[in-house]
Structure formats: structure tokens, C-alpha cells
Amino acid sequence: MRRALGALVLFLPLAAGCGFSTSSGEAEGTGSPSAGPVTVEAANGTVTLPGPAERIVSLSPTTTEMLFAIGAGGQVVAVDDYSTYPEEAPRTDLSGFKPNAEAIAGYKPDLVVLSDDMDGIVGALGKLKIPVIQEPAATVLDDSYDQIADLGTATGKSAEATEVVETMRDRIDAAVKAVPDGSGLTYFHEVTTDLYTITSKTFMGQIYGLFGLENIADGADKQGTGYPQLSAEAVLKADPRLIFLADAKGAGQSAETVSERAGWSGLTAVKEDGVVALDDDIASRWGPRLPDLIEAVSAAVQKAAA
Template sequence: MRRLFTAAIAATALFLAGCSGNEPAPTVTAPSTAAAYPVTVGTVTLTAQPVKIVSLSPTATEMLFAIGAGPQVTAVDDQSNHPADAPKTDLSGFKPNAEAIAAKDPDLVVLSRDSDGIVAQLGKLSIPVFVSPAATTLDDTYREITELGTLTGHGTEAKALNERMAADIDKIVKAAPTRAKPLSYYYELSPDLYSATSKTFIGSVFNLFEMTNVADAADPDGKLGGYPQLAQESLVKANPDTVFLADTKCCQQSPETVRARPGWSTITAVAKGQIYPLDDDIASRWGPRTVDLVKAVADAVAKVPA
């Protein structure tokens, strides 16, 4: 079961990286006012403000609610668990079903990927679909929030959210202690040592603190999409100063389980107790709660002796 789960994680991560890395930034035609229509974002044109939005992306769900479009969201996928009052259903973003989606009578569907040609399927039903792919940088996040604000008639709120996020992140980073030598880190996606390199969205967060990613050597040319599986021997040899666990919910990993791993006692992060659990959901999404992830990394960095 664990092997299958990890394979799914790796495949999803690679697919997300491919989507976000290869798609050009869509053109945005902003309305003259927040409620002016028609509006066009990329290939999607809406003639009126959507009032029945189906979100099949947990990150998009968080973005929509954060910009004030929550009342327009009538259904979300089975992985959208934040905010708590999001109208969660059994719809899947991984294996979307056109008939099930159409049954919700949406006037806008938001996805993070075009799985199984779902965009074309819904297009045949005259249902507008906006693909908001996984971000690789914070700028991608701000752009997607802006795009959703334009489509939903909440451009002003989207702009305010972006400004607030940018200001909060800037404040957190500036308050972090400076170091003569950068801290190294290992970011764990699963117990069988899948990780994310500095070229991913996760890596961009750690780059804010000028940290060195020990996973970079396992995917130097990006052929693995930035999500390599590390060999234990190479990880022990890399000897990271810190370990961040993004598998606390999915796989019940903790500082205690890491310390109990054979051969890990010589790793500096383990020997010095510099192992930091993260919230899986926050760590895997690129929306408004990225600020919380930045704060978690900053708090960890501040705990490491200079």
C-alpha cells in the first residue's frame, strides 16, 4: 500500500510540475470595474458573473474563498477541506467525471489540470472551464489569484489579497536571522524519501531564506520534474542541517519516527533535534496559506543556533 501511495504522489507531483512549467501565462482582459462583463482570461470568456462555480482544485477553492467568491462556489472536490464550510462533494479532480460535474449545473469549473481531456468534454456541454495549474513561483500564485478575481468579479479583493500576502511574506523573511553559512535542508514528501528540489514551488519558499536543498543533486537537470526519490545513502552523506516533514498527515511521520530510522542518527538535523513537522495540506498548496508555510519555515530557521 505504501509503495502504491508513494507512486501516486510522485506521479502527481511530476504531472503538476509539467503543467505549471510548460503552460504560458494566459492573457488577462480585466473589466473596467469589478463587476463588468464580459471578461476574458486566457481562452475563457464569461459574459456574466458566475454564480455556480465548481472547484476541483483544493488550492483554487482556498483562493476563491479568500477573495470573497465563496458564496458563488456551489460544489468542491473531495480533497477541498479548507475552509471548513466549503461545499465538499465526492467529485474528483484527479479523475473528473463530466456527467457528475454537469449535474451541478455550473457556469464555471476551475481545475488544476486537464485530466482525461475533461476540458474538451465539458466544452461540448458549453460549460466554461478555467485551468489554474500548480505554481512554481510565488508570482504564479499572485497571477492565479488575479485571474480568479477577474473571472469571478472580485478583482479588487484579489488585488488586496495579493498585496497582503506579499507584505506578510516580506515581513516574515526580513525578520528571519541572517547567517554566514546557509542552512541545508531535506524536505520530505513521503517516508520513502521522495522530495522537492529548489526549482519547485516548495523550493521557491525555502529560497526566500537562502537555504540549500540537498535534493537538488538527485535531479540536477529537472528531468524528474523537481520531485526525485533520494537514496538513503546519499541523504545521510548530504547531512542536512534541517529536516521538514510534509508527510505528517498522510503517513503519520514525526520527529520521533525520523529519529527511529536506522542509520539516521548521524544526520545533523536528527542529532540536534532540528526536525520540523508541517501541515501536509498547507505544504502541498500554493494559495493564500503559503504565508503560513513561510512562517513555519521562518520559525524553524530561527530555532537553529547560528
């Protein structure tokens, strides 16, 4: 599948890999690290570091965002070419999709964090004695919270990680509580202009599920991938009340361009101002900016239900 579908990879249901981490050099209840090893239970197994990592290479846009959110940005020496946020992240030509162990080693990292074990990179880095923490695509919200906690442990930023998670939880809870029951409101989530979409079982689909929204694509996923392709006729027949565009920046899509598609000007979502342009990056990641995404969905649901 072509490069335009790259964002889909980020939400494919991979093996769960987080949720438990310890630091033998951390005072209980304080989150303040002292000298001593730290241990993280990641998707690639138990990872023990001699102390908080000081030279980190991130090969995942989501882990890059997490590291900077918890205040560990100063410990990051290089990030991959897709890590576009925050701006101060030390972006390089390193690839998370086609990783090169020697190129990564050139940054002399004491820790590499990534989401996928592409081309056996975890084993390749292991042969070079470089520790790796794998944090795969989240399948539920708690995965995101757990991964932030893991990175907090690995970097000596446990207290900061806890604060980030608590803030995320509070904002998400408030956004969900701010809307009436959205049952009966249907939606279409556009990943690409050739109408690849998501189903309710995906991570993003669960986000919409928080508001009781009904996904018009659920019945179309015959292969069970979670990412079916709909026809224009199927979308027109379903006539969703809301259309969420996850290709607004990458493909230049907007309420205006949607209305110009053949037959789409008659859709309820178009006629009633229910076409919502999402931030492509946030909609394809599961990091600390999730509250921004969920608040945008909340605002759209409130407007549609009014």
C-alpha cells in the same frame, strides 16, 4: 507511482497559464463589477464569461482555497474530494484526477476551475458549453498571485483578490527579511517516508531558496524530474541541518518518528531540534495559505541559525 505521491502532481512544472485578465464591465481602478462580460487568459486559452460566475465547481484544492479567500465561497456550488480546506467548502465525490463531465454538469455550473486537463476534461466540458478556467501548478510565486487575480476577475471579486495578494506579499516579505542569510544551512524535504523529495528547481524548492538554504537532493536528480528518491544512506551522508516533513499528517511523521529510524538519531537535524513537521496540505498547494508555510520555514531557519 502510488497514491501516496499524489501531492507531487500539484508541483510538477506544467504550462504557465495566468497573468492577464480583463472585465469589460468593471469600472477602471475600482474593482467593482457591473453588467457585462469578463475575460480571463488561462492555461486553456482566452475564456470569456457573460458576467461574473455565480455557480462554480472547483476541481482543485488550491483554486478552492483561492475562491474562498477572495470572498467568492458563496458562488461555489461543489468542490472535489481533495478540497479539504476551508471546512465550509461544499465537498463532494467529484474527482480532479478522474473527472466525469456528466457528474460535473449535474451541478449546473456556469464555470469550472481546475489545475489539470485530466482525461481531456476541458474539451469534454466545452462540448457541454460549460466554461472552464485552467490554473496549473505554480512554478514561481507570481503564478499564485496571478491566478488569484484571474479568479477575482471571473467572480467579480477583483478588489478582494488584490487585497489577498497584497497581504500575501507583505507577510512573505516580512518572513524572509526576519531571518539572517541561511547560506550554508542544508535541508532535506521529505514528501514520502520512502524518501521521495524535491530539488531546488521545484516550486517548493524555490520557497526554501528564498532563505538561501542548500538542498541535499539537487545532485541526485539524474532524470531531471525535480522529484528524486534518495536512499537512507544518502541522507545520512549529507547530514542535513534541517529536515522538513511534508508527510506529517498523511504518514504520521514527526521529529520522534524520524529519530527512531535506523541511524537517523545521529543526524544534526535530529540532535539540534531541526526536524520540522509541515502541514501536508499547505506544503502541496500554492494558494493563499503560502504565507503560513513560509513563516514556518522562516521560524525554523531563525532557530537553526541562532
